[in-house]
Every structure is written in C-alpha cells, then in structure tokens.
Amino acid sequence: MSRVGVRRATWRALRSRRRQLAGLCGWSMVESLPALLSGYLVARAVDEGFLAGHLFDGLAWLGALAVAVLVGAAATGRTYRSLGAVVEPFRDELVDQVVRGALGDATRAGGRPDSAALARLTHQVEIVRDTFAGLLMVTRGFLFSAGAALLGLLALAPVVAALAAAPLVVGLAVFLAALPAMVALQRVYVRAGEQLGQSAAAALAGHRDVLACGAQARVTADLEGQVAAQAAAERALARMAAIRSLSLGIGGWSPLVVLLSATPWLVQRGLTAGAVLGALIYVSTGLQPALHTLVQGLGGGGLRYAVTLENLLGVYPAVEGRRRPGSATPPPPVDTDHRAPAVEVRAVTFGYGPRARPVLRNFSLTLRDGDHLAVVGPSGVGKSTLAALLAGLVPPQAGTVRLAGATVAGVEPTVLARMRVLVPQEAYVFSGCLADNLRYLRPDADDPTLEAALDAVGARPLATRLGGLAAPVTPALLSAGERQLIAATRAWLAPAPLVILDEATCHLDPALEAVVEGAFGKRPGSLVVIAHRISSALRARRVLVLDGAEPVLGTHEELMVRSATYRLLVGCWDDPATPARAVSARRG
Numbered sequence: 001m002s003r004v005g006v007r008r009a010t011w012r013a014l015r016s017r018r019r020q021l022a023g024l025c026g027w028s029m030v031e032s033l034p035a036l037l038s039g040y041l042v043a044r045a046v047d048e049g050f051l052a053g054h055l056f057d058g059l060a061w062l063g064a065l066a067v068a069v070l071v072g073a074a075a076t077g078r079t080y081r082s083l084g085a086v087v088e089p090f091r092d093e094l095v096d097q098v099v100r101g102a103l104g105d106a107t108r109a110g111g112r113p114d115s116a117a118l119a120r121l122t123h124q125v126e127i128v129r130d131t132f133a134g135l136l137m138v139t140r141g142f143l144f145s146a147g148a149a150l151l152g153l154l155a156l157a158p159v160v161a162a163l164a165a166a167p168l169v170v171g172l173a174v175f176l177a178a179l180p181a182m183v184a185l186q187r188v189y190v191r192a193g194e195q196l197g198q199s200a201a202a203a204l205a206g207h208r209d210v211l212a213c214g215a216q217a218r219v220t221a222d223l224e225g226q227v228a229a230q231a232a233a234e235r236a237l238a239r240m241a242a243i244r245s246l247s248l249g250i251g252g253w254s255p256l257v258v259l260l261s262a263t264p265w266l267v268q269r270g271l272t273a274g275a276v277l278g279a280l281i282y283v284s285t286g287l288q289p290a291l292h293t294l295v296q297g298l299g300g301g302g303l304r305y306a307v308t309l310e311n312l313l314g315v316y317p318a319v320e321g322r323r324r325p326g327s328a329t330p331p332p333p334v335d336t337d338h339r340a341p342a343v344e345v346r347a348v349t350f351g352y353g354p355r356a357r358p359v360l361r362n363f364s365l366t367l368r369d370g371d372h373l374a375v376v377g378p379s380g381v382g383k384s385t386l387a388a389l390l391a392g393l394v395p396p397q398a399g400t401v402r403l404a405g406a407t408v409a410g411v412e413p414t415v416l417a418r419m420r421v422l423v424p425q426e427a428y429v430f431s432g433c434l435a436d437n438l439r440y441l442r443p444d445a446d447d448p449t450l451e452a453a454l455d456a457v458g459a460r461p462l463a464t465r466l467g468g469l470a471a472p473v474t475p476a477l478l479s480a481g482e483r484q485l486i487a488a489t490r491a492w493l494a495p496a497p498l499v500i501l502d503e504a505t506c507h508l509d510p511a512l513e514a515v516v517e518g519a520f521g522k523r524p525g526s527l528v529v530i531a532h533r534i535s536s537a538l539r540a541r542r543v544l545v546l547d548g549a550e551p552v553l554g555t556h557e558e559l560m561v562r563s564a565t566y567r568l569l570v571g572c573w574d575d576p577a578t579p580a581r582a583v584s585a586r587r588g
C-alpha cells in the first residue's frame with residue numbers, strides 16, 4: 001500500500017467530517033487569541049502605560065491580555081471535544097475494517113482468525129488514532145498560532161513581520177524537504193521491528209521443532225541479524241533528529257537573533273521600545289513554540305501515523321473504502337478446466353519437517369466432478385493432513401495437487417475460496433446475526449437462499465430456536481454441534497465446487513449427520529468427508545483407507561475384502577447408524 005493510499009485515507013477522513021473540522025478550526029481560532037494579541041497588548045502597555053508614566057493604563061493593557069489568555073484557555077477545552085468528533089469515527093472505521101478483514105480471511109481459509117495478528121492490528125489502530133489526533137492538533141496549532149503571531153507582527157510593523165517570517169519559512173522548508181526521508185527511515189524501522197517480532201514469536205512457538213531439527217544456531221543467527229537490522233534502523237532515525245534541530249535553529253531561534261541585531265536600525269526607523277518588545281514576544285511565545293511543536297509532532301507521531309496507517313491499509317486495503325458484505329469485489333477468476341478431474345493429486349509427498357517421517361509418500365488420487373469420497377484410517381495416520389493438502393493450506397514437498405486443473409499450492413486465500421471449502425472439526429462461528437454467519441462465503445445470497453440452505457442441511461429447527469436469520473448469535477452460548485451445523489450451512493452455500501468435511505459433523509447426532517452429508521451429497525460438485533463414523537463411509541461412493549502402508553481405494557464391499565484395516569475399523573466403530581438400510585440407500 002502506497003503513501004498515496006495513506007494520503008487518500010487521511011483526506012477522506014477529514015473531508016467526511018467537514019462540520020466537525022470547522023468546529024475544531026473555530027475553537028482553534030479563539031484559542032489563538034492570546035497569540036494574536038500578546039505582543040500588541042504588551043507594546044501598548046509599555047508605550048502608553050509604563051514608559052509614559054501611566055502605571056494603571058499599563059496594567060489595564062496587561063489585564064486585557066489576561067482576559068485573552070483566559071478565553072484562549074477555555075477554548076482549548078472545546079478544541080479537544082471537536083478533536084474527538086473528528087478522530088473517533090475514523091478509529092471506529094479502522095477497527096471495523098480490520099475485524100471484518102480478519103474474520104473474512106479466517107472464514108475463507110476455513111479456520112479461526114489469527115487472534116494474535118488481530119490484537120496487533122487493533123493495537124496499530126489505536127496508534128493511528130492517537131497519532132492522527134496528535135497530527136491534527138500540532139498542524140492546526142502551528143497554523144493558528146504562527147498565523148496569529150505573524151498577523152500581530154504585521155499589526156506592529158510590517159518590517160518586523162518580514163524579518164521574522166523569512167527565517168521561519170527557511171526553517172520550515174528544511175524540515176519539509178527532509179520529511180520524505182524521515183518517513184522512509186521510519187518505515188524501515190517499523191518493518192524491522194515487525195519482522196523481528198514475527199520471527200521471535202515463530203521461533204518461540206516452534207522451539208521444539210527447532211531443537212528437533214538441530215536448527216538452534218541458524219535460528220539464533222537469523223534473529224541476531226534482525227536485531228542488528230532494527231538497531232541500525234533506529235540509529236539512522238535518531239540521526240535524522242539532527243535535521244529537526246537544524247530546522248528549529250533556523251526557523252525558531254534565528255528570528256530572535258535577527259530581531260535583536262536589527263533593533264538599533266528598527267528604532268532609528270521610528271519603532272518604539274514597546275513595539276520591539278512586542279515583536280520579541282510574538283517570536284518567542286508564538287512563532288518559536290509553534291514551529292517547535294510542529295517539527296517534534298510531525299517528526300515523531302506524524303511519522304508513526306504515516307507508517308502505521310500504511311501498514312494497516314496494506315493488510316486490509318478496504319480500509320480505504322468501507323467494504324460491506326454484498327458489496328465485496330469478486331475474487332479474480334480461477335483458471336480451471338472443466339474437463340479436468342475435480343481433484344487430481346499426483347505423486348505427493350508431505351511431512352511436517354525435513355527430518356520428520358512423511359505423512360504421505362508418493363500419494364496419488366483422482367476424483368471426478370460429482371464424486372463423493374470418504375477417507376478413513378487410524379488416528380494420526382494423516383487424514384486431516386490430506387484434507388489440508390487438498391485445500392491448499394499446506395504445500396506438498398513433492399508432487400502436485402490440482403482442483404479442476406488448477407494448482408492449489410501458493411494460491412491466494414480469496415482465489416482458493418472459489419475452488420474449495422474446508423470445514424474443520426472446530427466450527428468457526430462469529431458474533432453477529434445468523435444471516436451474517438451464513439452469508440460469509442456467499443455475500444450475495446438473499447434471505448430465501450439462506451432459508452433453503454437451512455432446510456437442506458437440517459438446520460431449520462436450530463434457526464427457529466435462535467429466532468430466525470436476524471437473530472444474534474453468541475458462539476460461546478451454542479453447543480459444539482450447533483456451531484458445526486451453522487458452519488455446514490455456510491459451506492453448503494459457498495460457491496466452491498469442492499467441499500471437504502474434516503470431521504465437521506462429529507458433534508452432531510448420527511441422524512442429523514446423515515441429513516447434513518446427504519445435503520452435501522446432493523449439492524453440485526464433489527465431496528470429500530474425513531469420516532468420523534462408519535455411516536459416513538457407507539454413504540460415500542468410494543472410500544480411501546489410509547493406514548500408513550499403501551493407501552487403498554474402493555467401495556465399501558471391495559474394501560471389506562481387500563483391506564484388513566478397513567475391516568478392523570468397521571468392527572471397532574460403535575456406530576448406531578450403521579444399519580443395512582444405509583448400505584442399500586448408498587447403493588440406490
């Protein structure tokens with residue numbers, strides 16, 4: 001995501017809150033009253049009061065200044081209220097988008113949202129909120145305070161305004177010229193920190209694997225390299241602070257020097273002592289602090305704002321334009337071949353680490369469109385691994401997995417979502433209404449379509465119990481089976497031609513499981529069921545037995561003859577839903 005994206009998002013946030021921004025500007029104007037009047041009132045107090053021998057007149061002018069200060073202080077409180085009205089809605093939009101994006105990614109990938117990443121992103125949203133607020137405050141503070149001080153200087157004498165404004169402009173120009181380089185360095189620093197955080201977290205989470213593979217030295221060297229890179233980035237950023245000091249020196253301090261050294265000349269031209277004092281007050285209490293705040297604010301929080309927002313927009317670009325279910329842009333088309341097999345696994349070898357024994361070795365499988373396959377085997381043999389390979393969640397170390405002719409390894413989640421839907425055992429349901437949960441993989445589905453899906457999958461009683469499509473869903477209050485039923489209905493609605501159920505109905509009673517699998521069996525496309533009960537195998541057209549040796553593929557009858565593992569599994573499965581009628585139903 002580019003800087004242009006950040007600029008566009010910022011302008012959009014400001015433009016859409018013009019009224020609140022006008023309020024902020026109005027109160028800022030009142031707040032800058034002391035900055036506008038201070039030098040002028042002091043000049044009058046000195047010239048017409050104290051130097052003229054009129055003590056009370058002088059005090060009266062200073063009293064007027066005190067009133068202006070009180071009014072300004074009262075206005076400061078109101079500026080913060082207006083600031084909240086501009087900043088908080090922007091923050092809400094960002095949070096909304098980040099959470100939607102994370103849920104969308106998780107649902108499309110058929111798993112849980114990455115809560116650590118989500119926490120990191122919402123923390124970044126808070127950073128953006130705080131720095132956006134800071135940026136607004138320092139920018140408008142500079143514009144109004146420096147503007148007011150320059151106006152005051154003009155009122156005193158145009159020549160002193162020119163003497164003070166010239167160095168200010170040069171100092172500001174130096175700072176603005178260095179700003180892009182500062183943003184670039186800040187970006188490098190933030191990226192280095194993120195990379196280090198991710199690598200450290202990955203190393204910590206996988207420390208057993210690291211030890212098992214004997215990779216401690218390599219992992220430590222990698223992390224040390226990243227620590228060094230982050231330190232170098234921080235040093236480079238710190239060096240940039242020198243530029244900030246230079247611009248402050250030119251723009252903030254040299255106007256004072258210029259004015260002081262020009263005093264004799266100014267006095268010769270008829271400038272009064274009060275006017276000289278007033279000009280010095282404008283520079284030292286108006287221009288200089290305004291520039292100081294701007295430079296420190298932009299150079300600190302402003303850089304963090306730009307880089308953090310850039311980061312967020314890069315993860316969820318829709319932050320730029322709020323994405324709503326139903327208005328989602330369709331994912332790019334998948335380059336599929338309708339004549340190709342629905343699933344084609346060719347000579348796949350996969351293991352969870354270079355030294356780990358492969359879970360699948362030289363494994364091949366072909367399913368035609370409309371096929372219905374059950375996968376059975378002892379615990380830990382690799383059934384879920386096969387499901388993950390078919391779903392493109394893990395890439396094979398050798399061989400290929402193709403769905404309708406398209407390779408799945410390394411494909412974007414949005415594209416994968418068009419090719420297959422994987423329903424894991426841990427059903428993912430999010431807080432929201434039932435309809436939102438069901439529509440997640442098919443945002444354009446209207447209510448009648450959702451109702452039809454509920455009927456097909458046998459989820460109608462659950463929907464009625466919850467209170468209909470608009471009823472709120474609280475995942476923690478649902479039973480595991482109810483969550484599975486919602487996830488199954490969502491998958492049934494998905495446009496993907498291949499459905500993979502990985503023990504996705506294990507918490508349903510056998511009768512409801514039969515209804516769900518029957519619904520998927522009638523759905524156009526292909527179905528792979530990692531079987532939890534023998535009844536699932538009996539309903540399938542073909543069964544794949546994985547037992548660590550050579551996988552065996554066949555019908556139930558064939559496998560009863562050919563596979564001792566299968567016979568053993570059938571014998572062990574204590575399944576009340578295994579009557580002969582299930583076999584005859586399948587045959588029919």
Ligand SMILES: Nc1ncnc2c1ncn2[C@@H]1O[C@H](COP(=O)(O)OP(=O)(O)OP(=O)(O)O)[C@@H](O)[C@H]1O
Binds near residue numbers: 379381
């Ligand atoms: N992320 C992982 N990292 C390392 N090893 C893993 C990982 N996931 C699974 N394994 C190992 O791979 C093998 C196959 O696991 P898998 O979950 O595919 O088996 P399964 O047949 O689905 O088992 P179950 O029926 O108990 O769910 C097991 O030995 C398991 O310990």
